[in-house]
Amino acid sequence: MSKIFARTWLIMVYLFLYLPIVTLVIYSFNDSPLVSIWSQASLRWYSALANDRDLIASVVLSFKIALMVGLLSVLFGTLTAFVLSKYKRFYGRTFFFSMATAPLVMPDVIVGLSLLLMLVSLQHWLGFPERGLLTILLGHALLGTAYAAVVVSSRLKEMDVRLDEAAMDLGCKPRQVFRFITFPLIMPSLISAFLLTFTLSFDDVVLASFLSGPGYSTLPMVIFSRARLGLNPSINAVAAVTIAVVSVAVIVSSIYHVRTQRKRDHEIAMRYSDGSQ
């Protein structure tokens, strides 16, 4: 009885989570210009997508920004995580910690407003930067740094300190310890931090709207402005394409993950059997 109840509860919540995603995809094949009324199956909105210049330009811009955001966030996020996990005592550590966590808990509208006001004063004093790609990049990279720091530091926390110590005992300089021990061990978390921050950037509409200038519309900004005006079948097609790309990426990465895990287990097993001989 309780088992049936548990199962029903799980299934209902999953249905709730996936219902909108599934309907988006199904209705992207709907021929009717009225989004919610099914007429017949067609690929009409997909071909419209291919000719939608604004949308394609925005995808290219979003992709460029997200790529750079991923790299910048991993760089600064790793530095932040490294400093916080390695140095337990330095001047202003609490302040540093609160600054690193603030973007995670502040609403997007506040982050966007504060960054915009800072950039406006910067432009007032220095004459640059012009609002556009660079300013969106800075905003997303700030958010990304905070998220990447959390991802990387949870990995650093799991790491065995004795490995570092062993390397140093064997004569490694700090730089070499990082290069040959720490870096390979945190590599998976760097990849997941990159993917996470890439997605964050590719998905954000609030920060981008605050920080962008004329002529720089990211994909979420275009989608948002169309969705605000009403229902638009072209958005369904965009959604279906995004979901397809994401699903393929998730499936490929989980297969890769399982394979490397298996390979590693196999290698460890081999080593053990070698040692026992």
Add this chain to the structure above:
Amino acid sequence: MEWSGLGSVGSISAFWSQLVVIINHFKKLLSGKSLLISLPYLWLILLVAIPLLIVLKISLSDMGPTSVTDVLSWSQGWPTIKINFSSYLFLASDQLYIDTYLSSIKYALLTTLICLVVGFPFAYFMARAPKYLQPMLLMLIMLPFWTSFLLRIYAWKTLLVSNGIINNALLSLGVINQPLAIMNNSFSLVLGMVYSYLPFMILPLYANLSKLDLRFLEAAADLGANAFKTFWLVTVPLSKAGIIAGSMLVFIPAVGEYVIPELLGGSDTLMIGRVLWDEFFANNDWPMASAVAVVMMLLILLPMSLLSRYQSEQAESKL
């Protein structure tokens, strides 16, 4: 010789050795630890601390006829500070702002409560599911994260509008005679927020409940507690940390949410994130928008200090 002006050779070498000491000092500052710390430190100061200070500064300045008058100005070579509380006074006196803050908190609390009621059993059952199924169940919760948040909210719009998919289905089935009013009101707003933030509630709860020692529950049963009593007196107190973390992760972003109220809310569902946006983009009133932001931050600091009290050890060991 011109050198003589500098004194003897001895003082030159003394000067030189002093210089070397200073240079070494700087080298030490720039090497290793200090450089490693200062790089992310400066990055965060530039992008977090300075922007927030500027918001505070602008919230205390006056909106002039064309531009914002600066708090700090120079008159006759002296810095003059002119603080203007008019934005805050207006905020405190205008019923609309007060109502908006209150209704933001109301909707965020309602969202948190529903997420907890739906998410707690879910996380509990997930943690009790067969071990081999759990990674897949977890992945299914995370998967929607990777598809655009905006598109998922838009999807609800296509489902909920009066000639939308849900209403059409119910009408054709004959369940209802006229479309349900489930769009652009508080129902659709809370539904959208619950939908978006439910995973934030489930994940910390699951992390917590999957570590729950089942022997506690057995002990409670052995001592004669019924299922409800065991749940209420053992499971819930033991998962307190997860409940608090999940609630904060839902409540804090929900208070300042902009996209969901804009797409799914109605004209009467007041949310403070939307007011801030309009002050800035529609009214161009920067001091007012900044003051709204400062008060919003103060509102968030209160539950956050609660969170940090319960989580400081966990978070510190994490970062």
